Amino acid sequence: MADVLKNKDEVGHILVQVQDDLRQLKNNLVRLTVQENGEVLDIQALDAAISRTEHGIRVTLYKSAFIMRLLNNPFHPKNKEIVQQNYGIQLPHLHKRTGASVSSAVSKYPFTIAEGQIDPEDPDYCRFKKQYCLYWGAMVEALDQLERMLLDFAVPLARVCGERLAACVQSGELDWRDGRGRRAHVEKLLSVLENRDEVWDLMCQPGQRYKGIEGHQAAAVCIQTCWRRYSARTAYLLQLRPKWAAQVIAISLLKHAKLGYLKKSLQASRIRQLENYHIRAESLAANWKHITSAKRTIIHVPSLGYSQHQRLSLRGFDVLQNTQMGRLCDIRDENVEVIYVSPVCLGKDVLQYYTRLLGLQTAIELGDASAPESHCSKRFTILMPEALEYFPTRNMCLASLLKYSPRTLQRIKNLIQGKQAYMISGVTHIDDLAVADELEVPLLGTEPAVTQLYSTKSGGRRIFSSAGVDMPPGKWDIYTLEQLHEGLARLMTEHMEVQRWLFKIDSEVGGRGTAYCAACHLKCRPWAQQEFSRYGPEQWRTSQSQESVMIKFLEEVPHLLASYAHPANTSCYATWTCFLEHFLREGGVIEAFPPSDSVTCLTVDLLVEPGGDVRMLSCGDQLRGPSGLEVVGCTVPQTSICPDVLHSICTRVGQACQQRSIMGHISLDLVTFLDPSNLEQQVWAIDLDLGYSNQLAMTQLMLMMTRGTLDCRTSKLEVPPPVRDVNTRMPLSRRLTNRFAVMCTRLLHTNLSLVYYSTFFLMCKAQGIGYDIKARQGTVFALHDSRDRRSLGMLTILEDLQGALLTFARNLSIIHQEISAPNMQGTNNFKDLIKDIEEVLGMTIQNQTTSQEEEITAAESEQLSSHKPHRSTLN
Template identity: 45%
Template sequence: MSLMERGLIPPAAQLTLEPSPVRQQLLQLHNPQDKTKSPLLADRDSKPGSPTRATSSEMRRYFSNSRLTSAASINQPKTPVSMKTYEIPLQPMPPPTTPASGDLKLSSHRFAIQHGRVRDSHPEFLAFKQHYCLSWGSIVTTIRHLEKLLCIYSVPIAFIHGDKLADLAIEFELERAPSIDDLLTVIVNREDVESIIVKPGRKFLGPDGKVVAATCIQSVWRRYVDRKKYLEYRRLKWAAGVIAISWIMHIKMAKVRKQLHQTRLDELEAFRRRSKKLAKSWDRISYNRRVVIHIPSLGLSQNIRDSIHNFGIRQNTQMGRLCDLHDPNIDVIFVSPVPLSDETYQYYSKLLGLKSAISSGKVEDQQDVTERYKIIVPEAIKSFPTHRMCLSTILKYSPIALQRIKRLIVGREAYIVTGVPHKDDLSVADALEVPILAPEPDIAHLYSTKSGSKRIFASANVALPYGEYDIYSLAQLHECLAQLVTENLDVKRWLFKLDNEFDGRGIAICDVTQYLPCYSWALKESHRYGEKWSKKWAQEAAYLKILGEIPSVLTTYAQPVNTKLYPNWTKYIQAFLSQGGVIEACPPSSSITTLSADLLIEPSGNIKILTIGDQIHAESPFSCWGMSIPQSSIEPTVINDACFNIAEACRTRGIVGYLTVDFVTFIDSKMEQQLWALDISLNYSDTLSIYQLLLYTTNGKLDTENHIFNVTLPLQDNKKIKPKKRSNSEEDDPNTSRYAVMSTRLLHTNLAVVHYSVFFQMCRAHGIGFDIKEKQGTAFTLIDSFSRERLGMITIGDNLQGALAMFARNLSVIHQEISAPNMQGETNFKGAIEDIEGILGTTIQNAQDQLPSDS
């Protein structure tokens, strides 16, 4: 290609060379069959001082041998070139053929690089140089790269394909230097050379091998040192980043905590301010139209909430709060912790519509009261399906529900009645700008603990079980128990109660004296000392001996009541020591009755007894499953005095709102009836909620002085009695006293297969219903709308035996109707029936004992 064709001279340039460097000459063409010399070689031989060239016969002999050698090596595996091969004297290449052969370019322009140097004096190289004289500059650069490569790796000899070298030189003429792979492409014996290059340490055998090795060692060491420093720098930088992010997050979290703490303080201050305002205006509010916002929230600690199965359903056991409508001045907003079905809405609409019919005794007098009550389900229930938050927390994160409640109470007197108080109650009250009829959450939690209730009972001067409270170490537990056993050797069973548990879940029992080896000896010692046994010096020897035996007795024989939560004593004692607890004596009697009283401390300071009843047990003797109202186990004045004393002690501590007090009564060894205060809960109870249903369905009232529940019968019944002539009006007057047996914890898994409509048809078929004229019968509260496994039920009769028998019969009928021999299901009906039968037996025996005394 000319200079213009190669783009080195622009086409528009007009250049002339004088004289012209190109001379035209006739070229003689030879017959390809004739073995003649190449014209270039001939010209070179004719020049004076040119090197001696091998004859044509020698060249033919060499190439004939080389062809035989290459043909024989085709079938042999290729191996690196041996040293003997490198020592073969270089023979001249055969003369090039004419262009007519078509193989001039492929058969020529091959030269050798031996020991890192090109044989630049050999005719093959000179012919190659002559052929590519116009681009020789870039070719020389590429040859230097090849020489350097072969010298570094000490390659004895390499045969170079000149034409490929020229192409490679043009490709890398103005670009980067060619790589080793690029250079290997121009080597004819590439495999031999490559096998030498890839040998480890080969590059250190060259002329400057020691220098290269030293350089390599230095570079590797520097890289190691630098990389080590870099990794350390990167680690320190990462650590600094983590520290910086942690510090930033700490600052932000501290700021958020400070803001939340301030928000809590502001909410508490607003709560106190509204409580004072409520206390001043309570007398006016309690006798006028008002809205009661019922939030049946269980603000228990998170670990307790996590351990309660179906926590939402457990909160919804107080659906009876809707029956606050029995007071014509009250409108109810009920916040439901679970979604409700249409059947549930229809049931409560019909139930609450019976108010006028109950008052008149006529079924046709029903009316719609849906304007007086609203059931609101917070929308955040769907957002937190598994978090087991209390209802107040869920309502706090439900702005739509809060806005709806706010619209319903705008311009009206309203207050909140919560369940177990929680700090989020204050947030809800602050959002709605209404007061709460409850104590401060911290105060409620403090005095709702077992140790806190003991403080209130002690200040109220009421009888307590023998025991100790505020126990937080194992040594203190052993010492206190040993002292209690020593002082009260007649007490056989001792109870251990966790401070923060509720509903009898955190109780363990131990019959200490039965398994105490030194009990007989201690009993003899107490008899020996007689009245002096109460002195510490008389008890010291027995105390030390009992203290040494107590640990092994507890470890071996103490048993938690709720084995699902606390499988063994070890697990129980860990929980006991982590939160504290109390030791209590179990009443030393075979006949024990537990009572519960619901009280109200009004914001104005007035104290009211709302309900007092006897407990019914089903799942555990330490858990209240149901109640019979009114109580018939002790003289009313005795328990009333205890209730007022306890309520007064609570009031002096700033406690307002609803509270429940548990008592136990028994006949001691001196045949005297004792009443012990056991526990206090500063919240709205399940019993009080279903008691509202009793008030609603009977339009009655509890006489708290005599513990008689009286109802007002319809006027038409009195008119029918008037015309009759009677000698003794007292005998002919209708019985207006009623007894009720109630429970919100009916559980039967087979109820899930029966829809409510079918369930009520089944009840009608078996005569389970309510007589609005006689104010007797059965009523239900629907708690679980979708799985339908839980119910609330109340039975009302004109005497206690009739109400108990009706309740037991209803349970038996329902169980038989929904159960099959192969599908009994999980239920607490059987335990309740057994306890009710025991109560019935006791009441019948008591009635028989009273007959001789009356006569």
């Protein structure tokens, strides 16, 4: 082994020298003819002999190179086996060195490549060639590739690490045919350079490839390639464009056809549902008296079929739809079964509360709180649609949720199978017809299209106008700014006594879409008032000065509205500009506010029966918030208007509704005040809602808790004594007692969510807030949901109105104090309601004082008149 390693340089050098000499001799030979002993010498034979000798030397060199490669890489286990088997050489066990050790060592055989070419006379190169002569053939191929790369990129100088190059060649890493890609091959070639980073930075410079050998040709090839690619791509896209257009057209036509089919199918379905609604409505009208006197099932779906814009803008819309759980109290009629569909998920606490509350009927009737619970739980069912889980944030109306709840619909079908049933919604929606058609029951309500037309502020004024009832001066169906300015200027001119004007958006509800403006801010108002006083109210309508005043008003109206008009509810419409945008888009009305400091509003619930009759179901004076435009509660029965006058107004409005195919529950809002010109009571109809109201739902709860009767013709709530206390010798009229109720359908307090209902009722019991079953008076609550618990309804019933108001306000104050802390008052409407009740109490006391004074004056007058004949005789 030592001899082989010692003599390898000499043998290799000799063999290489012989190979070079033979190659030089071969190049110098020519075909010669030499005469020697008469024979011709053929040089071709000599050339053949030289080729055979050269081939033998090449084989010897190859074998020697093979042996040296094995000797130079003794770490591979196969190399050790091959050397031992073929040559009898036992290689020692050596520790393998890493690549890091090679690169870190100083190169022994470095050489340079200048301008992409190797100088064969360079001593460093000759020394490198001499060191690795045994496998020089493989080394030449790697050097050619390296030279070609450096020439292509015009690299001025590259320093090659001979050992690293030899290692890469021996391991086969520089084989460009191994399939690793051009980039990987270039990186391997660069790895043998000592100034790799400098060369790489130079090669990465833009356009460096085109500075090298055949750079112009490479640039031309690149340009031609890019152009051809661009041309081919453009031609391909041009060819593809008609195909793409055809696909788009085909897909569009297919979608249009499917959409058209779906629209036609949906339209046909809705037409069929509407036809079935009319057929069932006719049957309901023909059999109404029989149905109301027999056993029946009422399906209550308290759905608010508002527009999508309204539903999305209402916070807590699901709870808002569930403020009418008083509908369950229809079971006070023994012939009625109730199916109530809840728009919120109710927990066991709320379900148990209503089960216990409705089970008090026997105890209330007997006047004994210890009486056993009645078995009314079998006559009411509360269902929650499964679609509540699928659309938790869509603010869908309850009818739509029920439409997409097949399991709930099937359960309702099973409950009403073989029974007379009809459905009562809230504000009817197109999906109410779908649900009623699916259940095959009549809908006690108005057709959705008619509801949308006449439930607006303008639609209500049309009905009031046809019914011949008084309504505030105003104009409706306003959609442009010009109509608004001209209409307001005309109204202010014609009604100089009105100090405040209201603007109401047609589609809004609950006082949300109302703004106001005072006429006193007009600069020409004093002059106009002088003109009005000069002519008087009667001549003013025909005077020529009215037109000049109207022109002046019209000039100032834009500035008046921009500066002094304010929305009543800033949480919905922050500024007049925002309000005006919605007002003109949705349409609206201009309406006069009553010209009086003492104004009372009331709500009357009517039922336009399918048979044609109009019934008054509830009537109450409204309790309003601080703005005076939002209803927060009411007192039942109403005490503001003469019952006969109220009945006349309601009858006319009900008949006008019936003429327009309006059926079912409607809610009428009225306002009454004393006319300052003649001190006569005026009653204006101001709003009409088509649907089941919250006041009516609380009235049902009131009637169940008192077992009484609300007679709207006489505005009296009469309550009979308990069955155990009935005195048969006393006439029935003497045994009846009157009651007054104060009710609020939605008390809001954010701190209520911190208290569980069980704790809340214990707190109320400790503070003396409760209901006396025997006396049939006290306070009852209506729960709305189990999750947020931020709102609830409260009903207080007592023998006199003043006491009911005081108790109601006291309850609010106690609850607020119990659930609040000095640093955590919470958002609520308790304080506003208490303030309004105090104002009502002041007016009630003043009215009672005035009434007592009038009674005393009337008695004295009567006494004096009875003595007049006697005094005349004395005279």
